[in-house]
Amino acid sequence: MTLIAVFGNGRVGSGLSAGLTLAGHQVTVADRSPGAAADAARAAQVIINATPGAGSLERLVALRDELAGKILVDVSNATSDGPDGLPADLLHPGSSLGEKLQQALPDTRVVKTLNTMLYTVMTAPAALTQPPTAFLSGQDEEAKRTVHRLLEDLGWQPDWITDLGGIETARATEAAVLFVPHVIRSSGFTPFAVSIAR
Template sequence: MTTIAVLGNGRVGSSLATALTRAGHEVTVADRSPGAAPNAARTAQVVINATPGDSSLDRLVALREELRDKILVDVSNATVDGPDGLPADLLYPGSSLAEQLQASLPETRVVKTLNTMLFTVMTAPATLTQAPSAFLSGEDPQAKQTVRELLTDLGWRKEWITDLGGIRTARATEAAILFVPHVIRSTGFTPFALSIAR
């Protein structure tokens, strides 16, 4: 059992919290009430960032002490939205939210994952008609192994998980968010994920 704090109680955070609790982990969800995020992060082994990507950096830098020596799982994408509310551009072109977080929180082990799919797939990957891919980006091998095990608890088969390497590789998966609005406009708001076919 892992003690996990989920920062963000929207659709992404709530679904991850429910699935990880069902898998036997001790999960706390931090909402926007005063002190909720520091309190949750302080007692957790793993912290999941499910806050809106355009404000994640400021929110998490404010938790620098609480995140010291913790694993921070970043599932958010930092984007500039278009008039329809869908992602239109990257907030950190030439970089990524994960890289910004790691640079700002050097004593925290950041791992990027689960950011290349519709949120429903994060906790139910086997519901797709084809095998999806989950990617890992991060500098710490032990942290990535812990996250890999959490993904397994969420239903991800080991052959569906690809370790891309260091945190810099997160800029590639974060850029994939620019596919999303076009896919949604083309096929509707139905579950999908990027997949590496072999």
């Protein structure tokens, strides 16, 4: 059992919290208030950032002390939205939210994952008609192994998980969010994910 704090109680955070609780982990969901997030971070081994990516950097840097030594799983994409509310552009071109977080939180082990799919797939990958891919980006190998195990607990088969390397590889997966508005406009909110076919 892992002690997990999920930051964000929207569709993404609620889904991950339910899935990880069902898998036997002890999960606390913290809303966006600084006090609740700080208390949850102190008590957790793993923190999942499921807050909107546009404000994640500022929100998490304010918790630098509480996040020191912890694994921070970042599933957000930092984008500006278009008139329809869907992602229109990246906030960190030439970099990524994952990289910005690791630079700002050098004592925290940041792992980027689950940001290349509709939120429903995060906890139900087998529901798709073909295997999706979950990517891992991060500097710390032990942290990535821990996150790999958590993904398996959410239903991800080991061969559906691809370790891309260091946190700098997060800029590639974060850029994939630019597909999302076009896919949604074409097919609606039908579950989908990026998949590497071999």
